[in-house]
Amino acid sequence: MLTIGKLSRTAGVKVPTIRYYEEIGLLPEAERSAGNQRLYGTATMDRLTFIRHARELGFTLEAIRDLLSLSDTPDQSCAAADQIAKAQLVAVRDRLARLRALEIELERMIAQCAHGTIADCRVIEVLGNHDLCGHAHNASDHPSL
Amino acid sequence: MLTIGKLSRTAGVKVPTIRYYEEIGLLPEAERSAGNQRLYGTATMDRLTFIRHARELGFTLEAIRDLLSLSDTPDQSCAAADQIAKAQLVAVRDRLARLRALEIELERMIAQCAHGTIADCRVIEVLGNHDLCGHAHNASDHPSL
DNA sequence: TCTAATGTCTCTAGCAACTAGAGGTTCAAG
DNA sequence: CTTGAACCTCTAGTTGCTAGAGACATTAGA
Known part of the structure; x- marks a missing residue:
């Protein structure tokens, strides 16, 4: 399990930005440690990487939200x-x-x-x-x- | 003297944007009519056109502010x-x-x-x-x- | 084991450059 | 003289974050 700081460094997304993505619902609410700190697994890691790449390609967060909801239901048409x-x-x-x-x-x-x-x-x-x-x-x- | 609506149509800048430019000091405070409505002369018209062109060329409002202060003192180096x-x-x-x-x-x-x-x-x-x-x-x- | 440094928490406010709306006043045409 | 468009001020919202305050958690070293 990664702390938010490690996730930040690994994914190349700043810590406040990760919290912001959670706030607006692009990332699911993180698990918490005993001391209330966020903990992340590889699923969130992948999702965040996806978001970063999409942002780098100029997609808006709304477009990314759509893409994510698509990839959450992968059995439909491309x-x-x-x-x-x-x-x-x-x-x-x-x-x-x-x-x-x-x-x-x-x-x-x-x-x-x-x-x-x-x-x-x-x-x-x-x-x-x-x-x-x-x-x-x-x-x-x-x-x- | 132009009203804000006429200035807007002539310069191609929306009415609230003109008021915004005044608020942040890019345009001088406008004269007012007896009924408190803004009135503009050709000087402001020119200034606003300058701003619009600069915006279209991608200058930030800060850069435009600089350019305007330069053109307000035209005797210095280019x-x-x-x-x-x-x-x-x-x-x-x-x-x-x-x-x-x-x-x-x-x-x-x-x-x-x-x-x-x-x-x-x-x-x-x-x-x-x-x-x-x-x-x-x-x-x-x-x-x- | 204690302490100091770093990391994390929430919350609020700010950035650019506007845009939108509420609720009220003034002006111009008929 | 009335109607409707244009105007006024004010507040709040937009996008995609970033910065800071003040408090709690964790970790590395003495």
Whole structure:
């Protein structure tokens, strides 16, 4: 049985984060020692590793909750999990496209900086003047980047 | 003079967001009408447009605060603004690299989904088993993606 | 066996960057 | 003059944690 600290180091997830996951129901309530400290077995260890990997891949905790409930009932179709991953891929490609545009814009801004005074600095100017922007962006263009 | 609603539509920033920006000091306190409603001139309009563009480019509100304080004193060197933009570019490229790795991983997961039952679904498996992951990731690998 | 250090407990509050809603006031059009 | 949209302030919620206070548990060394 692992203490929360050992679980933390083994899974690469911080201690308060583990407690947080328990609080929101992503992890089951842990067993307790005689002195009320949390104790974990390998099942929770695996579950936590699953969560960490999913987080690293950009899944929200809600998506992870769905994936976990799927894997808790493994006899059904894979289609739902597949669906979640595909939605995730769409979101990732969306973010990628926006970030690439952003990279180009920043490169342009920096290239145009003449190292004079701010009065003629394009970094400021580009941000203040839409006409200089170089790419089209509209109001609904940045939900969370 | 614009009301907050007109400013909102013109600048493409939602009404509560404008009030929020005022509250945290990004926008100056607005003039008020006889009936206590906010009124804006073109100066605030420009400032708000600046903020929106900077947000769309991924600058944090803190970075924007810095940029605004720079542009409020335009007789100094451009270097500071340049510096902020460059730091931003580094962060953007970082996010890009991670997102590209993530895209590849998701593509691989989806390609491997055999459309069977979850018991042998790779989407679940890949997330639970580090060995199948295909790329190296360590614990300090995802500050905000 | 005692003690000191480290680990753990619960609880509250905070972060970014907003968004949503309640309950009330003001303004503009018909 | 009335109606309805737009505005006001205030509080609380969102996501995914992180930080700190103050108290209890455990463990390693003297």
